[in-house]
Amino acid sequence: MNARSVIGAVCAALSIAIAMPAAAHDLTETVTPHFEKAIPNIPGKTLKAVIVDYPPGGASAPHSHAESSFIFxxxxxGEIESKVNDGPTETYxxxxxxxxxPASKHLVSRNASKTRPAKLLxxxxxxxxxxxxxxxIE
Structure with a gap:
């Protein structure tokens, strides 16, 4: 093996190593607001809808929801794995x-597939x- 081949292999390995943290960062979900409207017959309440897009292998960090929020x-x-509070991890x-x-802790929320995207309303x-x-959740 000559010096050029060794240098080329080292450069290729470094390029992959440098790109890996950036690729890992891209595994977070994208949340897009979709709808928001006050509920006219329930004063003080609002309905909000968001679309959550998960790339292949993507996940949300563990989080809690607003104290007053009921979520559907x-x-x-695709397929989503979810664990809420003390319940089991389920695949939907x-x-x-x-x-x-209300006030749920969403401990697992992730795309079940490493190869296909998933989308949630x-x-x-x-x-x-x-x-x-x-x-x-810290």
């Missing part, structure tokens, strides 16, 4: 759904003055 989650595509497929009671009913839908 519906898998739009496109078309399936679950709910989360989360609908919150919460106090109108609550602005943060989630808070990271």
């Amino acid at each position: 989650a519906h898998v739009l595509s 497929r496109a078309g399936e759904n679950w709910y989360e009671p 989360a609908v919150f009913v919460l106090d109108s003055d609550e602005k943060a839908l989630t808070t990271p």
Whole structure:
């Protein structure tokens, strides 16, 4: 093996090593606000909907939800693994759904696939003055 081959191999290995942390960072979810409206017959309550896109292998950090928020989650595509409070980790497929009671701790929320994206619709009913839908769990 000549010097050029060794230098080329070292450069290639360094390029991969440098790119790996950036690729790992791209595994977080993307949350897009979709709908927000005060509920006219329930004063002080608002309905908010967000779309959560998970890349292959993507996940959300463990988090808690707003104290007043009741959540309905519906898998739009792919498969989502979810663990809420002390419940088991469940896998939900496109078309399936679950709910989360107020002040839930969402300990696992991730794409079940390492090769395909997944998408989730989360609908919150919460106090109108609550602005943060989630808070990271330290």
